[in-house]
Amino acid sequence: MVVTSNIKATFPCDSQRVWEVVTSLTNYSWRSDIERIEVISDTQFVEITKSGYRTIFTITRQEPFCLWEFDIENDNMKGHWVGAFSGNEKTATIDFTEHIEPKKWFPKLLVRIYLKYMQVKYVRDLREVLKNTTLDFGSKVEKLCHK
Template sequence: MIISTIHTLIPTNLQTVWNTVTSLNDYGWRSDLKNIEVHSSSSFTEYTNSNVPTLFTITLFKPFCRYEFDMKNENFIGHWTGVFRETANGTEIIFTETITIKKWWLRPFAKIYIKKQQRRYIADLKKQCLK
């Protein structure tokens, strides 16, 4: 099992950050995604630019505070937790991914890949929220 956490401050209000992260319709700001297909209020599939689908099932939706979901695709299964907190300087976010890699040959590269993906997501998120 791999656990990876990223923690940052975005110098804008909590509502903007929350709405950006949780929107399943406005995802054009994400440089890693081709499409999101919504199945229900608690289930959706994201398609990467290389067309790899990942199924997400929302397990907790506590507005402006906490967002969690399970995720799975051909390479991994896991859980993602997002914690949001408004501060005097903006919005503090803590995102944690816990995953289990299905294919043994991917395991040596998984932690590096996840960290890279988290940094890319945060960079895209900051860019979008600070427009």
């Protein structure tokens, strides 16, 4: 049983800024669900939740400022995530889709509700960091979004 969940959101930001925030594996303090990220290689990383749960991500495709895809796996599920980015210097739109297959039996509706909950939480966190914070991405420190 594969469960698919999609979320789209638009931000009053330069699309490059949104890409930099989402794809950074070092500046993740804005994520309310993540304790830390361990980078394994150029194509693999592990997210550890605040409760210590580990999920392995393997990047399968990356087109800077346009597309980021990876396979996902942990003890409870495996799947594929596709993140499409579009926009211009004034607005950015994300279109994120997850295809998840539970490894254990869970009611499909429960899995769908949980995925949507996590996506909404992620977008809420992203919106807050883009609106309220200045992050350091390499040599430049700048306001991420227009107010």
